[in-house]
Amino acid sequence: MPVSAFAQDLLIRNATVHTATARGxxxxxxxxxxxxxIAAVGSALAAGTAQVIDAQGKSLTPALFGGITExxxxxxxxxxxxxxxxxxxxxxxxxxxxxxxxxxxLAYNPDSVLLPVARVEGIGFTLLGAGSAxxxxxxxxQGAVMRLDGSPxxxxxxxxxxxxxxxxxxxxxxxxxxxxxxxxxxxxxxxGRIPQDSxxxxxxxxxxxxxxxxxxxxxxxxxxxxxxxxxRQLLRWSQRHDVRIAIAGGAEAWKLAPExxxxxxxxxxxxxxxxxxxxxxxxxxxENAARLRAANVTVGFTLGDSHQARKLRQLAGNAVANGLPxxxxxxxxxxxxAEALGVGDRLGSIAPxxxxxxxxxxxxxxxxxxxxxxxxxxxxxxxxRSRQTELRDRYLREAPSAxxxxxxxxxxxxVR
Numbered sequence: 001m002p003v004s005a006f007a008q009d010l011l012i013r014n015a016t017v018h019t020a021t022a023r024g025x026x027x028x029x030x031x032x033x034x035x036x037x038i039a040a041v042g043s044a045l046a047a048g049t050a051q052v053i054d055a056q057g058k059s060l061t062p063a064l065f066g067g068i069t070e071x072x073x074x075x076x077x078x079x080x081x082x083x084x085x086x087x088x089x090x091x092x093x094x095x096x097x098x099x100x101x102x103x104x105x106l107a108y109n110p111d112s113v114l115l116p117v118a119r120v121e122g123i124g125f126t127l128l129g130a131g132s133a134x135x136x137x138x139x140x141x142q143g144a145v146m147r148l149d150g151s152p153x154x155x156x157x158x159x160x161x162x163x164x165x166x167x168x169x170x171x172x173x174x175x176x177x178x179x180x181x182x183x184x185x186x187x188x189x190x191x192g193r194i195p196q197d198s199x200x201x202x203x204x205x206x207x208x209x210x211x212x213x214x215x216x217x218x219x220x221x222x223x224x225x226x227x228x229x230x231x232r233q234l235l236r237w238s239q240r241h242d243v244r245i246a247i248a249g250g251a252e253a254w255k256l257a258p259e260x261x262x263x264x265x266x267x268x269x270x271x272x273x274x275x276x277x278x279x280x281x282x283x284x285x286x287e288n289a290a291r292l293r294a295a296n297v298t299v300g301f302t303l304g305d306s307h308q309a310r311k312l313r314q315l316a317g318n319a320v321a322n323g324l325p326x327x328x329x330x331x332x333x334x335x336x337x338a339e340a341l342g343v344g345d346r347l348g349s350i351a352p353x354x355x356x357x358x359x360x361x362x363x364x365x366x367x368x369x370x371x372x373x374x375x376x377x378x379x380x381x382x383x384x385r386s387r388q389t390e391l392r393d394r395y396l397r398e399a400p401s402a403x404x405x406x407x408x409x410x411x412x413x414x415v416r
Contacts, residue, residue, distance in 0.1 A: 007378055008035045010183070011047040012360070015055035020062050020334040020349040024327060031060060033356040036379040040352055045098035053360075053374075061365050062349055063329065063357035063377060065311035066301035066336040068222065068248055068268065071118060071126050072108045072146060074306050086126075087133030094227040095135060096171055098161060098186065100214075101206040102141030104130045110152045112414060114306055119148045121310035122359040122372035125155075125347055127337070127386040129222070129304070132163035136388020137169050137202075138179055140184070145341050147357070149377035161216050161376035164225040164234065165280045181231060186240055217242050220341065222268075226280040228252040235263055246340050248302055249273075254288045267292055268302040271319035289332070291325030296355035299328065300336040317366040329366055 010033045017029040019041065029036060030045040075082035084107035091096040092119075105128055118126070125148060130141030144154035153195040164179055172178040182202075188194045189203045192213045198206065203211065214221050221238075225231055226249045233257070238245045246266040247253060251273045253260060260267060271289050276282045284290075293299050301315050312333065320329040338348025346355050356379040363370035375382040 001089070008381070009048070009050035010376075010379065011045060011050045011052045012060060012358070013047075013052055013054050014057060015060040015360070016057055017041060017117065018061045018330055018365070019351065020059060020327075020329075021351050022209055023251075023288060023351075024163040028057070029357075030168075031281050031350060031358070032184075033379045034378070036356055037355050038350060038352050038376035041350060041406075055360055058368075058373070059361040059363070059365050060350070061356075061359050061361065062334040063359055063375060064313060064365075065300070065348075066118050066121045066123040066126035066148070066230070066334045067130040067312050067325045068143075068304055069126045069309055070104075070129065070131075071148070071306045071309060072110065072112045072116045073104050073115065073128060075109070075112055075308070086133040086136055088133045088139060090135035096137045096202075098136060098137040098139055098202045099204065099207055100139045100141060100224060102209040103158065104128050104141060104143050104148070104153045105158075108152065108154075110145060110150050115148045115386045116383070117307070117388055118309040119373060119375055119377075119382055120384050120386050120389065122313065122361070122365070122375060123309050124148055124357045124375065124377055125338075125343075125357070126309065127159065127222075127341055128154075132161075132168060132171060134395070136171070137329050138168040138182070139162045139211075145343050145347075147347075149357075149380070149382070156341060156348065157219055158213075159341060160219060160221045162221060162223045164223055164232045165227055166278060167224065167280075176230065180237060180306050182236065183249070183347070187215065194217075215241055215243060217244055219244070222248050224248045226251040226256040227277075227286075228283065230280070231256050232259070235265070238265075241262065248350060250292075251284040251288065253297075254285065254291040255283060257292050257297055261296040264298070266298040267301060267338065268300040270303055271301065271315045271322065271324075286318070286322040289319035289328075293328050294322055297322070298336055300332045300340060312370050313366060317368065320366055326366065337360065382404055 012031045030043045032040040070085045073084040087102045126144035130143050132140045142158040144158050145156045169176045183358040190208050250266045250267040250269050255266050273284045274286045287298050316329040316333050335348040338344040357377045359372050360374045361370050
């Protein structure tokens with residue numbers, strides 16, 4: 001749905017401001033927005049010509065992270081023509097085609113109905129993920145952060161996605177051991193130790209150039225991995241090649257918490273992962289986020305479900321219920337992903353100079369029963385409507401009168 005193109009100056013007065021910064025939570029505080037950015041955070045701020053909104057003490061947070069999703073590149077998951085998140089150029093599962101230059105942001109649709117569905121729930125930004133599939137490789141490709149304000153282009157740098165463990169073993173000769181062999185070969189190709197015209201070469205010239213940007217401390221590499229043994233090997237590999245990694249999943253990451261903290265590796269967890277759904281998650285626990293944070297690991301959250309991104313807030317609340325401090329729960333939805341993905345200078349916290357991506361809540365933002373009352377992105381008030389709310393409202397109309405010849409209430413009022 002169309003979004004207003006102009007930011008407005010506004011003063012949100014008398015809010016409980018959860019800054020997601022070292023300032024923590026500020027009671028009875030004002031936030032002044034000018035030209036789409038936060039101009040000041042304090043008490044008794046002068047409004048000038050800005051619109052004034054009385055928050056009545058309610059919670060104000062940064063707009064939330066929706067996790068690693070396919071919002072805007074996956075409209076209907078069961079319809080292949082509407083999904084653009086993975087590459088499969090090989091003939092079958094044994095024909096691995098490695099194309100790190102694959103960039104899913106080129107297929108992003110800012111008019112996707114999934115954007116307002118997530119946005120009305122307080123979601124302001126997401127990381128588009130590139131998936132691994134048969135005929136592709138364990139290197140899925142590149143994605144980037146997208147703000148859900150209707151903008152067509154990414155904000156921030158590209159991110160490379162890698163799939164390891166049992167989920168990627170089908171792409172590496174049915175063995176996770178082969179994953180390290182192949183990753184090392186790809187680095188040998190980038191370094192020129194394997195000639196480009198070798199019959200064993202896996203990368204195109206564009207692929208070599210792309211992968212080179214993620215070595216030597218370059219761009220962020222998001223690695224989907226769960227088993228502690230695989231995470232241990234990942235840490236060794238990333239340190240050997242100076243690769244800036246973050247982990248998505250990490251069901252057993254708590255077992256290596258000190259090592260992850262020392263290496264400064266962010267971990268994006270699903271706090272509801274508890275039962276061992278496969279052999280990579282035997283030691284999963286609801287206390288994963290709390291144990292990681294207690295060891296000083298930076299913890300964020302991801303669910304990986306584009307159609308259920310709103311549930312990420314529920315995940316954070318469950319992490320808090322299982323020992324994670326409340327402020328860290330909010331940070332995992334705001335500041336942590338923004339900083340880990342290279343957009344912390346713009347998103348993820350309420351501080352002067354940041355984009356005015358804000359949400360006013362009816363109650364505790366980590367409580368499932370709380371609702372987003374208003375979302376602002378870049379100082380613009382977002383329409384608090386989605387296809388779901390419109391369907392709800394359509395069927396909540398007064399029952400039709402058969403005697404009066406009314407049409408069924410599924411029809412729009414303009415037709416009725």
